[in-house]
Amino acid sequence: MKPGPRPCIIVPLLFFLGHTLLCAQEPPIEPIPEGALAKITPEPDVTPAGPAEPKPPTDVECLTRDILCIVQFHRLLGTKGEIGLFNKDGKNKINWSPDLDPMLPLEAGLIDLINAINGSKVLVSGSVVSLKGANNCATSSWSVVTQTVDLSNNLFYAPSDLTAFCTKDTLLIVLPVHAIWASVYRTDANPSDPTWKRIPAPPAGHECNSTFDISDPKKVPSRGISSCSLSSNPVLRFA
């Protein structure tokens, strides 16, 4: 019989390897290059003692500032759902913020993002990949390769797998996963395909309140991303 290492050596070796990988010192955070990935703005850790303090608004300037921006969302948090960004410390914590309150000033990019989330089929949470300067946005086919916190594999979403919207110069892709990074690729669409359609613009804002007068152009929907059936759906309510 060929001699070999014994398990009493192997098992501690594997534990040592796991401990080394798990407990290794965090590497210094390098500055993220302009446009290479979503800009992540750290927030101070808020650990309120006593009554809850209002959360600071999440900086979603990357929606208008950066070429590629990834924003996380959760439709069941808060009263209207919340959006957030990954914390910069690399520990996968998402800083949620109730930026969707209509009293806060909303930039045009954020309104499109809210409407895109509402127009998607994502039930609970996910992320929106915003790509500025997307040439021929509505007449292109878009695909995404992404790394997510929900699965260790890299995922490839073909054009037919994606929910995408085009604004004037921005592509918004709504993913059902929390993306850490994403690479977006473009090809010309095939308009000879009888099932082909232009990529639509985000839908108009919706209002869950049944008494809301949709015929009044002066009234603005509440701009939430929460599901209107949340109160009547026991599965969503207890999720």
Next chain:
Amino acid sequence: MGIQPADAAWRFTGTISLAPSASATKATWDVQIYESTRWGRGWVGLQAMYEHDRKLADDLNSLTAGLTYLIRVKDKYPFWGCWAEKDAFVRGKNCNPQHYVNPPLVGIRPLEVMVRGGPEWSPSAENTATGTQGIYMPKDLNLVMGATARLPIIISPWIPWHYTSVRKDDGKWQKTRQAPQPSQFTVVPVFGLEGGLRVDSHPIGAPVGLVVVSLAPECSSPPSPPSSTGPTGLCPSHSQLVPGRLYTCTQPQEIFRQVAGVDASLRWPYNITKSFLGDRPITLDFSYRMRWLSYAEPFYDDTYAATNSKTSKTDTLPEGQSSGERSYARITILFPISAYLQLRTSWQRGSLPPLFQNVGNLFKLGLAFSNPGSSEH
């Protein structure tokens, strides 16, 4: 919050297999589940597979499961380094400066290190010796841990029909490269170690008790007489088997394997039938593993001849054990029919732990069900 959008993490695969040389059509199915989520600096996951066959003799009825933890070294960027289209080798943050314009010509993803641990519940193969049909090998239970390192290399070559002419603002036409499939060719070298213990194991040769009368071709070297082996002792290696001797051998308690291999994938989108079959690519997968066993482990191969101690007739010796090398290769072609259904054809050769049952040249044709959002290597 309980519900997470991890639908892409669940993968159900059902296969209907056709074996042309068999007397009866086989129908096997298996279910594979892999669920993982980010934890700490990596991803913790649960992997499970169950295999079943409607024919009792082919029913592996095996369940393997394991907890995994995967870490990518420096995974802040999609690529650790790359050779872009017009540039020399650059590091990760410079690999995608223009985003969606082009994938790099050659990109190296971050190194993946996976630690895995879990039970191996070995399948129950039928004893094919004369007079023993219907007698199944007892199942074994092993606990195995392993560590594997993988380095995915993504290649997106320049293919002429991936260029398209675009009219610029000045009215001139210019050819630009497109990426209908961002990663067309992937090569992933794999290295690893596996070690563990046998919790429950059956004696090799039981319950039949076989006498070796001839040896497999690779074991045809003159055997040396075993010194301390006997009817109930540890089995000698194949090169030490002695014709005419009865063997019923216990298995070593230790398990240690060194693993090396390569995974490769070629993806090709539908060019002509895209309107009918969608934009998911045809995928040709190749996988090869070589395992070097430090301790003897069972094998199941009906090419070994022996004499049945009960019938005194020359018969096959389907089971034995040895150390040495065990290889396994698989080629799979996937034809996506829709986002949820794929036509799957595969060819396999070699053997895999825990039973190391030699599959010969196994050809399978089946259907696979999966989720949208295919996994990229």
